[in-house]
Amino acid sequence: MLWILRFSGFFSAAVVMIILSPSIQSFPPAEAIRSSNLDGHLRFPVLLSPPDYLPQLSFRRSTAFRNADECRFSDRQTRGKTDVCDPSLVHIAITLDVEYLRGSIAAVHSILLNSLCPENVFFHFLVSETNLESLVRSTFPQLKFKVYYFDPEIVRSLISTSVRQALEQPLNYARNYLADLLETCVKRVIYLDSDLVVVDDIEKLWATDLGSRTIGAPEYCHANFTKYFTSGFWSDRRFSGNISGAEALLLSTLE
Template sequence: MIWLMKLSGLFSAAMVMIVLAPALQSFPPAEAIRSSHLDFYLRLPVDTASSRSLNRFSFRKASTFRNAGQCGGGDSRLSGKFGVCDPNLVHVAITLDVEYLRGSVAAVNSILRNSLCPESVFFHFLVSDTSLEDFVRSTFPQLNFKVYYFDPETVRNLISTSVRQALEQPLNYARNYLAGLLESCVKKVIYLDSDLILVDDIRKLWTTNLGEWTIGAPEYCHANFSKYFTARFWSDERFFGTFAGRKPCYFNTGVMVIDLVKWRNGGYTEKIEWWMKLQKSNRIYELGSLPPFLLVFAGNVATIEHRWNQHGLGGDNVRGSCRDLHPGPTSLLHWSGSGKPWLRLDSKQPCPLDALWSPYDLYGNSG
């Protein structure tokens, strides 16, 4: 019986890869459950010397992709690197952290492999350890990128305990400071988490029209929005009154298109920080860096197709159970939740959908 179940799982994964183009719509978000006993499962086995232990990693060098004869709608510059202020660029921001480095590398690799013009994608890597820059250069020799140091002390005193210790790491909050970290000539950026892959051209997401709004993201209005805040929040009009005149819906902050000009002009970093300070004294939410974004932006978000964030593939915050695809097209697969594909693959207990992540993995002899 066991061998039959394993065979069935492998068959399901194969069928998914065959029909991936018309894949799915996103799952509703997993309900937050307080837990810490599985946090060790989220961490790669690194030395305490963090970045100095990168020799423990064995990543293969990424292939050089030249996916089209022309870039940027007729721009034929196929050699050399674009300057950060080049108007033809697609700007992507991702955090680099030793513990999630394998996921970040796979995400970058998936973007390059599925972009019509990978040369025109510029990566902005947010780090708390600048020695990771040498690692990026050796793994992606042709990559257009810049590394930005994010000081953990910026948010150390603003972070409250969360449902998982992993969600309390300062680098999770670096997205709040993109407008100040990136050059002023960068007017828009796509922010992506480290536990996802793209299976479509990222320029399609880049061309999203944000209209009057500062950020764009797939919204999930069927989700129980009240679950993201505590009873104390909903019992005090000083708190829940912030949603007056809005129709707030859940959105996942792991995939966002951000208008940095509007962000800077609106002072949104300070607005998010205000809610984080209030949280320290009033405990109005449980889920890390997400609720402040909901408090500031929910109901004022440019809607993006669900295909751009098939989230929840990592299961809930305790068990990390397997999830199935939902019907509909997909362009991005996101292993949010406690189960990460690289850890499940290494443990020889993968979920069927983890087979979609593994072709982009550059770690060791994988892939």
């Protein structure tokens, strides 16, 4: 049974917190590609050329965000050796693509700006393009982050064309593979859409106790499901057959 939690309204769009455990490993076999380089650089199966319009995208360099005096530091941070497996970190996953890049940059900035302990936040960027890391690093020089390549072909043939066009982008579904993409030492992560602005300390959400529940999400009562489950969806047995007889559904991509 899927449980939906009502959070206290930190965000203006969808937020999902996931405990990464073997019970929610994505559809076997796991084909998502994990970035294994821990210093923030990418390794990809193929070398892709940067698009012509990428040089036109630039952002003003952000100021450095420092922890407040009352923030706790782990032994690793004290020694200046913070890595992705540091247990004191708050883990945030967010997609990164050219079309919504401004939104992603704004989301990252809002998290750092409103965090009491911004140096304790670690970002996991999910990408299907190989040329955005340098732009993020030039905007946030001291940001703790890694970039993970998600192969869009894994899900492209599984996406129903009956839903609205914005949801046909394969990167929207990379969140379903977080348990396979991220390091095994990351047991919990907050997934954020790239079209939101955080207006409170993200660590308050991180501290939410989910109990025995695997996934928590904000309650949203204004979704028009006829936009998703259209006559075209129901007439295609490839899609409608997957939810036939289901007692509960989790729709990971809503309005």
